[in-house]
Amino acid sequence: MKILLTGGTGFIGSRLMSHLRPHHQVSVLSRSPNKVYQRLGHDIDALPSLDDLPDLDQFDAVINLAGEPIADKRWSPSQKTRICHSRWRITEQLVEKIKAGSNPPAVVISGSAVGFYGRQGDTLVDEDTHPHPEFSHEVCSRWEELAQQAETEHTRVCRIRLGVVLGAEGGALVKMLPSYRFGLGGPIGSGKQYMSWIHIEDVVNLILFLLEHEECNGAYNATAPEPVTNAQFSKTLAGNLGKPHFARVPAWTMKLLFGEMADLLLTGQRVMPVRLQQAGFHFRYPTLDKALKETLSAPRL
Template sequence: MKILLTGGTGFVGRRLMSHLRPHHQVSVLSRSPNKVYQRLGHDIEAIASLDDLQDLDGFDAVINLAGEPIADKRWSPAQKERICHSRWRITERLVALMHAGRRPPRVLISGSAVGFYGRQDDTLVDEDTHPHPEFSHDVCQRWEQLALSADGEQTRVCLIRLGVVLGAEGGALAKMLPSYRLGLGGPIGSGRQYLSWIHIEDVVNLVLFLLDHPECRGAFNATAPEPVTQAQFSKTLAACLGKPHFARIPGWLMRLLFGEMADLLLTGQRVMPVRLQQAGFHFRYPTLDKALKETLSPLLKT
């Protein structure tokens, strides 16, 4: 299968590439081809701009994971614009190229996030849950709408609404580990808000699953079937590291430091992967304890 991948040099993209490259021909879209070669190897075809393409007829599948990290910086107006347009523009251009050809890719797997649902308190959330309107929802809703405009007889579209991805190479866990390894870890805010997470290997496996199952289309919650509260997550992480668990980051301090962006961490969603499970997908790491022990095991040996 010939695949076009966006976001291939990112946290999830790099892990996904290690599974795709032995079996598929992958081209990676990146404004910096040198970064592609440095991170993924010189045998990978790097495409610097979609403007170099007339259509996408040469590809069997497109996996669209590109986007400015949503929780890395305070949400200034300029940062909000970067978050939106880094997702919207590339998705819109991909879809335009798919429509421009006669034999477009058979599948588009496009990223989204559980932020689509907005704050949901402790309500169990599935793919049909009515979202709460706020910035994270607005970003994801437009992102998904653009991707779904490619859906038709020749192309099916799958949307993956990612939770917090757990992996040793990066993401949220890498930012938490320094304080937890010093014994200074603890929950954020009340600790009662839910955190929907997924092991990075399960992210890779579900992308491969959606590639290989032509009956799958539409939105899929990419989260493990065991969402936990912030307090449960924090306690489990500390226990896996063999560290104390007593510190707490108050909500007022998070809002002072990060403004509106802090709401991503101080509110939450209790998301269930209903449609993935109905489709027959099985999680390798369904429980947090198992996921964290596998992720942290290389670190605990050092």
């Protein structure tokens, strides 16, 4: 299969590439081909832009994972613009090229996030849950709308709403570990907000699953079937590290440091992967304890 991948040098994209390369011919779209070669190897076909391609008929599939990290910086007006445009513009361009062809890719798998739902308290959330309007929903909703425009009788579209991804190569866990290893880890705010998480290997496997199963289309919650509260997550992480668990980060401190972006950490969603499980997907790491044990044993951590 010939696959076009965006976000190939990122946290998820890099791990996905290690599974795709032995079996498929992959082209990675990146404004920095040198970055692609450094991270993925010089045998990779790196495309600096879509401008020279009249269409995407040469590809069997498109996997779209590109986007500015949403929780890395305070949400200034300029950062909000970067977060939106880094997702929306590339998705628009991909759809334009798909529509320009006469033999388009059979499938588009496009990233999104559980932020689509906005804050949901302790309500069990599935793919049909009505979202709470706020910035994270705005970003994801428009992102998904653009991706969905690629769908025709020839092209199916799968939208994956990712939770907090756990892995040794990057993501939220790597940022949390230093304080926990010093015995200073603890819940954020009340700790009652839910965290919907997923092990990175399950992310890769579900992308491969959606790639291969032609009956799959629409939105899929890419989260493990055991969402936990922030306090439960914190306690489990501290326990796996053999560290105490008594520190707590007050909500006001988070808001002072991160402004509006703190809402991502202080509110949450209790998301269930209903459509994935109905489709027959099985999680390798369904429980947080198992996922953390594997991740923390990885060489990079």
